[in-house]
Amino acid sequence: MPTDRIAVIDVETTGLSPWRNDRVVEIAIVVISPDGMVQSEYDTLVNPNRDLGPTRIHRISAADVLRAPAFTDVAGDVLEILTSVSVIAGHNVSFDKNFLVKEYERIGVSIPDIPLLCTCHLFGRSNLEACCAELGIAFDGMPHRALSDARATAGIVRFLCADDPAVFDDHRLTNVSWPSLPALGTPCFRREQAQEAQDKPPRFLQRIVGNIHHDVEAASPNVLAYMALIDRVLEDRTIDASEEDALVDAALHWQLSSAQLKAAHTQYIQSLAVIALADGVVTDSERRDLHLVAKLLGQDVSTLDSVLESAAAQLASAHIAPASAPNENTIRGQRVCFTGELLSMLNGHPMTRDTATTLATQAGLTVASSVTKKLDILVVADPNTQSGKAKKARNYGVRILSDAVFWRMAGVSVD
Numbered sequence: 001m002p003t004d005r006i007a008v009i010d011v012e013t014t015g016l017s018p019w020r021n022d023r024v025v026e027i028a029i030v031v032i033s034p035d036g037m038v039q040s041e042y043d044t045l046v047n048p049n050r051d052l053g054p055t056r057i058h059r060i061s062a063a064d065v066l067r068a069p070a071f072t073d074v075a076g077d078v079l080e081i082l083t084s085v086s087v088i089a090g091h092n093v094s095f096d097k098n099f100l101v102k103e104y105e106r107i108g109v110s111i112p113d114i115p116l117l118c119t120c121h122l123f124g125r126s127n128l129e130a131c132c133a134e135l136g137i138a139f140d141g142m143p144h145r146a147l148s149d150a151r152a153t154a155g156i157v158r159f160l161c162a163d164d165p166a167v168f169d170d171h172r173l174t175n176v177s178w179p180s181l182p183a184l185g186t187p188c189f190r191r192e193q194a195q196e197a198q199d200k201p202p203r204f205l206q207r208i209v210g211n212i213h214h215d216v217e218a219a220s221p222n223v224l225a226y227m228a229l230i231d232r233v234l235e236d237r238t239i240d241a242s243e244e245d246a247l248v249d250a251a252l253h254w255q256l257s258s259a260q261l262k263a264a265h266t267q268y269i270q271s272l273a274v275i276a277l278a279d280g281v282v283t284d285s286e287r288r289d290l291h292l293v294a295k296l297l298g299q300d301v302s303t304l305d306s307v308l309e310s311a312a313a314q315l316a317s318a319h320i321a322p323a324s325a326p327n328e329n330t331i332r333g334q335r336v337c338f339t340g341e342l343l344s345m346l347n348g349h350p351m352t353r354d355t356a357t358t359l360a361t362q363a364g365l366t367v368a369s370s371v372t373k374k375l376d377i378l379v380v381a382d383p384n385t386q387s388g389k390a391k392k393a394r395n396y397g398v399r400i401l402s403d404a405v406f407w408r409m410a411g412v413s414v415d
Contacts, residue, residue, distance in 0.1 A: 004034050004168055006117070006157055007085040010150040011096045012060065014053035018102035023048035024071060025060050026191075027100075028146035029081050034168070036158030042081055043147040044188035046071050051340045051387030058144045062384035064194035069186045071103045076183040079109075083178045087171050089117035091128045091153045109179050117171040119156040128152055135159050145191065198295075204244040205298045222254035227264050230297070236400035237292050238383035265297040269304075273311035275408065282308060283415045285344045289404035292383075331409050332364035334376035339389040342403045343381045345415035356403075363410040371398060379406045 008030045015022035029042040045060065045068035052062055078100075082088060090096045093116045101111045125131045128149055132139045137155040141148025160167050229250050233243045251261060272293060276286040287304075294301045338360075342351045356379075357367045368375055371392040378393040378400045393400055407414045 004087060004172075005039065005085040006032050006034070006087040006089055006154075006168075007082055008032065008150050008154040008157060009082075009088065009090045009093065009096050009100075010146045010153065011099050012058040012144060012146050013099055014048055014050065018099045021050070022053065022099070023050060024099050024103055025052060025058065025065060026146040027074070027078065028150040029078065030147075030150045030154045031081065031085060032154050032157065034158075034161045034165075036154065036161075038154070040081075041147065041150075042078070042188065043150075043190055044069065044074060045191065045194060046074065047386075049386050051385050051390075052382065054341055055382070056341075059142070060191070062382040062386060063198055064191065066384055067194070067197060068189040072107050073184060073186040074188075075104060075107055075109065076181040077186055079104075079178070079181050080183040083176075086173055087117055087168050088114065088173065089119065089153065089157050089171075091118070091131070091149065091156070092120040092126065093118045104179075109181055112176055112178065114173055114176055115171045117157070117168065119153055119160065122160060122167070123156065131156060147190075202239060202244075202296055202298050204239060204247045207244070207248045222256065223260055223264055226250055226254060226256060226261075227268060230264070230268055234293060234296060235402075235405060236380065236383045237289070237296070237402040237405065239296055265299060268297065269294050269299055270307055270311055273304075273307050277308065277311050279413060283413075285404045285407070285414050288343065289402065292402075331377065331406075333366075335366045335368050335374060336360055336377040336379060336406070337368045337371055337375055337389065338379045339387045340381045340385050342379075344403050344407055348415060351414065359407075359412050360410065363412055365410065371396065373398075377401055377406065379403050 010028050011024045012026040013022050013024055024046050025048050026045050027042075028044075030038060031040045031042075032038055045065050047065040047068040047070050049070060052060060052065070055061060097116060104111050119131070120126055120128075123131055123135075125134070129139055129143055129152075131137075132152050132155065135156065137152065137159065139148070139152050141151065143149065226247075229247065233239060233247060239247070256264070269290065272290055273282075276282045276290060282290075290304055290307075291301050294304060338353060338356055342353075342356055344351050346355065360367050365377075371378060371389045373396050375393070375396070375398050378389060378398050379402075380387075380390060380400060381403050383400070383402055390400065392398075401409070404414075
């Protein structure tokens, strides 16, 4: 037993079925000795190149995985760890194993059937946090984060080993014929790195600032044209490489100054705030939308409350009764398709696809189930989604809208 090395694994996924195209989005492996000493840790997000599924569970967004390696990039590195240990463990580890087996199948690699030490089975409790609480094991980190779950499970493995040193006897990997796959040494991309990348100022702002050499005040029509371009670019609540180029080129061509750009971005946020307050209340969906746009335009989201107060004051001074302000349906008669899990809520409950279809139909739109060249709008929850529908829509030049923007344009009030 002193020579045993135990790999405790955990994966986060897009859904519950590896046989229905659900994929791994995060993997962690904690290698420990039988006394629980950590020898190494492996932790990375994985880009599944598809929609991320119920993100409210693992809290990984499409933006988080944009820079993450694909599974094919880390497959050899993961296999190198697994082949170097004598025991593989996990909490409900068959779930993790099935996903890994399927991921390797996709790249033409067959993983042998091996014994696994399952703490869920041995301890008889499925909830990992509850299991740790009962054993007095500190749960360090956020549930449904691969590394946090793997570390907690490693604590349970240590407890089981201390209670019964023979616990590994039936789970050691002996005479296993592992496949050969080169380890590429692909750098891990963790959640902290993803957050740091998102916290940086938008690249297009950095590029504009780096190229502006004029302080002249451009004509007002140029400022208005730039704001109209922002409006079009931010319809899908993301800024891709081509849109970034368009914004940079426009700012330089129209000779907009730094002060004008800052004022234009601030005014754009204020205009959205006025729209959000048109019915007298800012819903959670509208607030999320405002935060996202502010972030994309390099604005300080901490000042959003003051922006909303200013917008409310504008409405009051104009003697407009916010509650009676009508919603204008600007997309009636168009064909729309939904993809991914919607973020908007109705009466505090998540909006189902059936409800979204009904509301869109009542708003005068035709709901399609697939993306074709005849589609007018694809509605997405996460602007960075890499779902098959989103990829096809981008190829066809179909208009992509975030769900918050779509419901506002359709005149439907959501939370």
